[in-house]
Each structure stands twice: as C-alpha cells, then as structure tokens.
Amino acid sequence: MYAVHDEFPQLPGLRYLNHAAVSPWPQRAVDAVSRFASENAQTGARDYATWLQIERRLRERLQRLLNAPSCGDIALVKNTSEALSFVAFGLDWRAGDQVVISDEEFPSNRIVWEALAPLGVEVVQVNLHSGNAEAALLAACGPRTRLMAISAIQYASGLRLELPRLGQGCQTRGVLLCIDAIQQLGALPFDVQTSQCAFAMADGHKWLLGPEGLGVFYCRSDLRAQLKLHEYGWHMLEHAGDYQRSTWEPARSARRFECGSPNMLGAMALEASLSLLEEVGMTEVERALQERMQWLLDGLLRIPHSHLHSPLNPQRRGGILTFSLDGWDNQALYQCLRDEQVICAQRGAGIRLSPHFYTNARVIEDTLALLQQLATA
Template sequence: MHPEFPHKDIIHLNHAAVGPWPRRTAEAVEAFARENLHYGSRGYGRWLETIAATRELARQLIGAPEAEDVAFVKNTSEALSMVAFGLPWQPGQNIVIPEGEFPSNRVVWHAAAQRYDLEVREVAIGEEPELDLLRACDQATALVSASAVRYDSGLRMDVQFLGNELHGRGILFCVDAIQHLGALPFDAPGCRADFVMADAHKWMLAPEGIGLFYVNPEVRDRLQLNEYGWHMLEHAGDFDNPALTPSPGARRFEPGSPNMLGIQALHGSLSLLLETGMDRVDEEIREHWLHLEDRLRGLGCEILSARHRRAGILTFRPSAGLLGDTPLETVYHRLQADGILCAMRGGGIRFSPHFYHETADLDRAVEGLREALPGG
C-alpha cells in the first residue's frame, strides 16, 4: 500500500471521474481548518505565499513559460465558457470539435454559435482523429477544441501534431486536458495550445471546485473579459488605487477572492505528482493499463480502448457469453458494492488506475470482476 493512499476496503480505479486525495492533501486541509479555528486569518500573508507556490507547481505541470500564465478557476466548464464568450468572433466563422465530446466541450460552443452566428462542426473521428479534424477545417475555421484524452474510450490525441498543424493555419487550439493533466506529461507551448483547462479532482488528485486555466500569452489580450472583481486587477490588494487595469497575466481571469481552501489542497496534490515525476507517473499508469488489458482479455472481455492510443483510461465490456442475460449495469453495481470503484462509459466499464497502485490491487479488481459476473 502506498503511504500516501491508505485506502480502506476499496480499490480506486475511478481517477477519470473523481480521484482520491493523497494523505498530504488531507493533512493540509485539516491543518488549514485548525488554523482558521484557532487563529482566524492571522496567517493570511502565508496563505498568499501558498497561492504563489501552487501557481508555480501548476506552471511546471502544464509546461507554461511563466507561473503568471496559469489562472485558478472553479472548473473546466468555467474556463471553456471564458473562451467561448470572450473571443472576438465574426459571423460565419466555424468551430470544429470531435463528435462525442464530454458535454462541457460541446454545450459552450453551441451556445456561442447561437449568440454570435457561428457554425459548430462536430466531426466523426476514426483511426487518425487529428487528420479527421484538420480535414474539417477551412478558411472560416476560427478554433478547434478537443479533449487531449477522451473521457469514454481513453483515446489519447496527438496534441503536439494537431496543435502545430493548426498554428500553421492560423487556427486557435483549445485543449480540454482534464483526462491528461496529472496522468501524462504536458507541454502547452510545445503543442501550440492557445487555451488549456482542467479540473483538479481527477488525475491531479485534488478536490472538486478548483482547476487550472492556461492562456497562451500571445493571444491573452484577444480574450475579452466577462467577469470582473478586485482580484483580477493589476494592483489587487491596493484598494485605494483608482486604476482599474486588469492584471497583465492570467490572474485577470480570477475575478474575486481565491478558493484558498482548494488551493491549499491543490498544493499538496501537485507536490506529490511533481516529486514523483510526471515521466514516472506516465510510465506506471501505462504499465498498469497493459497489465489490466492482459488480465481482462484473459477473462474474456473486449477491450474498447486502443492500446497504441492509451493514456490512463481502459474501457472494456465482458463478452456476451460472460454476461448472459445480466445487464452490464448490474455488474457495475456489484463492483461498486464490493469497493472496486469504476464507471460506466462508452458502452462498457471504465477502469482508470493511477501511478500508486500495486499489481496486486489490479489483480484483485479483475478477480472482483470475475466474481461480479453471472456464475462468478
């Protein structure tokens, strides 16, 4: 058992939904609560130092040039909305997205299209999803938005290839990285991303209600602001200053008081990932994926995720012979009841292991699946 994850009676294979907190994150939240209980905001200056330190950790995780290129947001949807309703659209432009994206990466573009007289092109993707998206682009394409890793199948997009191709065509590139950040290394400038956003409650192992938002400094001024408050001003904290100039950095996207509790927690979680090293995290997750694939195939399951496109998500479906007349949902509920945390997505059951698991955990999960099947 990993010392940071002393789980009781569960095998947590649901990091693509809501991940668990590491021990250090829970301890940081407990310490922050105790400090508030006994000393109130006496240490507020130190809390501000934690914000700066966490922003630096976020910079390292996302590969941003400067810490001030990363904003803290409530969630991915908020950041996507800032892009969708902040860009200076022109009537007749189009936005290209893959078919079957998570609803957050669909609803904002359709809402913007209705308001600004745009077209949303939802593109069926196949074996070469990047080329499918590029073929759908034309002279009127203003932006392509795609998940770096699909939430259902776990398909990993080649964001570096796609981003460089889009940059050469003068098309903005928006990356929903919620299933990527915390599981694989990421290089925002290297993939020519203009906008990157992700909640921290999945692979980043932090609470819900806090997320990251990167905006390419070269396009930052093109994104019009729709939310305002004291914290987004250049002279935040200098309340007597009459200037109302937005911060030149990404803090301009943080209108009001920060989520201080969430940032305390995020600092703990990001520190663990970066101390471990994202290359090692990636390697461990991919090895866990291969081990699960081998065991699930041996049990008689169809693997719905592509090995050569793998990230952290493995979606599978037991064969008809294994299921018989039992609905897949019944098997899923049996797994949950037995403490094997997973999800139903993309027509199958989705396992999403993290770096800290041991092989024995994965084997117990597969054995639990066997027992959850009819006749098990």
C-alpha cells in the same frame, strides 16, 4: 520523500479504479487542509501572508506541470467548464465562424461551443474512428474554422491524441487550438509549448489528486487581452490591493480571469497533492500508470466474452480502459462491481476503469478475478 502506502491509506477491500472521475486525496493533502482548518479556528487570517505564499507555490507547480512560459500564463479557476467559457465567450466571433470538435467530447467541451449558435457560430463534429484521428480533425478545418477544441484524452474511450501534430496543423491553418487536458494532466506529461496550444484547462480533482472546485487555465500571453472579460472584481485588477485607487485596468497576467477572493482551502489541498506528483516525477507517473494499464488490459483480454472499447496501443492511451461483458447490461455490471467495492464508472460503451500510478497490484488482481467470475457465471 513519499511512501505510497502512507499517502493512500485506503479502506481494506476497496478497489479504487475511478481516477478519471474523482480521485482520493493523498495524505499530505488531508494534512494540509487539517492544518489550514486548525489555523482558521485558532488565529483566523492572521497569517494570510503565509497562505499567499502557498498559493504562489501552487501557481509555480502548475506552471512547471504544463511547461507554461511564465506563472503569469496561469489562472486559478473553479473548474474546466469555467475556463472553457472564458474562451468561448471571450473571443470576438463573427457569424459563419466554425469550431471543430470531436463527436466524443464530454458535455463541457461541446455545450459551451453549441451555446454560441445565437452568434452564428457553427460547431463541426468529427468522428475520431474513421481512420487517422488527427488527420480527420485537421481535414475538417476550413477557411471559416476559427478554433479547434479537443480533449487530450477522450473521457469514455480513453483515446489519446497526438497534440503536437494537432498544434502544428492548427498553426499552419491559422486555427486556435484549445485543449481540455483534464484526462491527461497529472496522468501523463503535458506541454503547452510543444502542443502549440492557445488555451488549455483542467480540473484538480481527477489525475491531479486534488479537491473539486479548483482548476487551472492556461492562456497564451499574446491572446489574453483578446479575450473579452465577463467577470469583474477586486482580484482581477492590475493593482489589486490598492483599494483607494479610482482608476483601474485588468491585470496583464492571467490573474485577469480571477475576479474575486481565491479558493484558499482548495489551494492548500492541491498544492500539497502536486508536491507529490513532482516528487514522483511525471515520467515515473506515466511509466507506473502504463504498467498498471497493461496489467488490466492483459487480464481483460484473457477473460472470455469481454470486449475492449479503448486503444490497445500504449501511445494512444492514458489511464482509461473501457470494456463490456457479453450477457451483462452495463448498468447491472456497474452496480455489481460497486457492490463488491470496485469503484469505477459507467461511460460510453461500457465500464470505465482508471487506475493511477500508485494503484496497488492487489486492487487490479482482485478486480480481474471478480470479472473472471462474473464472465463465466
């Protein structure tokens, strides 16, 4: 069973509130990578079959985390951007098709769709703060809308969308729903079936507590063959490993999106990190994270001249809280916090704080005390 203080032995004085960017690894991920490195040094790939078993466990953990119908729906990819590109350049677009997104998307979930302009595809950006966000997004879906691409939680404001409502609305309108889940997966429960999404993707290095360079791509089974492939290699074949076979076909599973050798080093780390999330349970992760978010929120509301740029309603937020202080330039405030070992990010309208379920109360109390000093200095 996990012990949080053992899993995250962070430096004394460090206030880590940047999980929406890059998370620290739990100790078990560090240990898994150390063992893997030692095995490589001592025996090379002698035990590759064992490594494959760990990779298989990773796929199973990701299937459970997303509540995907099958492990065959899960592809291991380099990052969210790669998965989004598989969708954007895999669908058979027609001139005049539209993609609906929000006007707050991280560049990965905007540029990939704007890159379709030479094919005659139009990107429609929707303001999420003009009223009801889900209603506004669905209202923007017209007869030419082919796909809605939306972040489950917006990276700067932290606004959390009601995904089942969007999924049902898209289903009714015959629109494919593509969810960038990077700011929700690992922070809150996420369910591709309840969301009725066609595609979902996320990196492992944020709320999943894993390394950069390895992510997950969910593709609904009835849509896999409809995505035109642009990457080919030995690993994406139905009969991968049969090197003498002269005929070939792409794998029927989502492995068709994995063209070459796997990131086995990343798989060792991410599988270990996901084992921690499973031990804790996503219901408890959400509860503990929301508790820490409320501590931060209540503290910021007591600080004079502070302004919150994130939702106050717990149902509308994940693990992101963005604020600003009167009299402080955001860049200067960010640098001051960094100098005091508060690890955060400058995003959107202010400074973004993002704790996780394990964040120590002292980290939050020290950060709020520092902000109180800065606001009244």
